Amino acid sequence: MKRNSIFLTILAAMSSTLSYSQTGNVGINTTTPGSTLTVNGSFAATYRAVTASGNVAPTDYYLAYSSNTNGTLTLPAAITGSGNFAGRTYHFKNTGTAVLSIAANGAELIDNQTGAGVGTVNVPAGYYAFFISKGTTTGTTWELILLSSSDSLPAATTSYPFSTVSTTSRQDLTASTGPYIRREINYPQGTVINTGNVLNINNGRFTAPSNGYYMFYGSTQFDNGNIPGTPSFDWVVLYLMKNYAVSTDNILVQSFQPAPGTLTGRNVSCITYLNKDETVSMAAAAGVTGSPIYQVVVSSFYGYKIAN
Known part of the structure; x- marks a missing residue:
């Protein structure tokens, strides 16, 4: 009998102190809950380390x-x-x-x-x-x-994928005869920051990891100073190319200079929308007097996602 009395006392205390129903509302440690559930005190839920x-x-x-x-x-x-x-x-x-x-x-x-x-x-x-x-x-x-x-x-580098690369290596490219011959610039050595591994330095392509808007900037120096005879350029063009592997005519932006002599610098930049797995790379073309090749050196390329 005494045990039942203690149990009823505990139930009465819980009903009056811990929980009270009023027009459908439930309160814990309050007799005047203003919301469906009102907790007058601390709250704890499951914490799990993974x-x-x-x-x-x-x-x-x-x-x-x-x-x-x-x-x-x-x-x-x-x-x-x-x-x-x-x-x-x-x-x-x-x-x-x-x-x-x-x-x-x-x-x-x-x-x-x-x-x-x-x-x-x-x-x-x-x-x-x-x-x-x-x-x-x-x-x-x-x-x-x-x-x-x-x-x-x-940190900007953890907000969106980012890459930048610069190299002082010389790269031989095929000079144009007739139609323009566009060749991608690659980066066999140099300084690289490549968050998310979005840049392939062997072919120079930035691959979009997700749909969104991206900013790109590229620059290079057309320099025939190390080619025998130091041939002059008839003209030079620097490009930013979209999906070069699919078509060498997918030009986003270009910078053209006629008759620059044997040495000139060019730069290009743009903002473009890319679908996941589409690429952007920097490419060059040049006409040269007296040589089947020309060279580029001191090349830089920068890519960054700015918005979804």
Whole structure:
């Protein structure tokens, strides 16, 4: 009898102190909840440290990815009818040094305000991402609420893919006879910054890792000083080329100079929209008196994604 009395006393205390219902509202540590759920005190949810790729569990809330190897965490699959978890939120922090990818399940997509949605969202090292379930079962089933850096100012090189290269190596190129012969400039040696490995220094091509707007700048020096006889240029052209491997006529911008002598410098720049896997490279063409070849030297090429 005494045991039952103690149990009833505990139930009464919980009902009056911890939880109180008023017009559908529930309060914890308050008798006047103003919202559907009001917590007058601290709140705690699951914290899970992750070191490898895997699935996000229904019981997860905050996940910290601490690996130094790129990995993927896959969000739960959408549920139809009973059990649909519309409004569920997940928080991710990349505390490692590699790239963390958050992926939707199967054919589902993440709405990141770019149109049809994306299959994955990359969270660079030091960044935080916040997702919410839309409750839909096809198309964009998740929404990216926030992707931000934990630093006060995000580093430019982790915001978007970036590359720059400069070389003092000489490159032999075929001189034009009749139609222009355009050849890509490559960078066999020199200073390279290549975030995301977007630049192939062997063929000089910057490959877009995702759809978006990109800025490019290139420069070189046309220099026949080391060619026997020091032949003069009839003309020179420097180009930025789009998808050179597909067609050598895909010119984005060009800089032309007639009769420059044996030495001249040219530069080109542009902003262009690229689809994923499209390329931009710098190329040259020149007419030369008395030589089948010409040379370029002191070449620089810069590429940077500026917007989606």
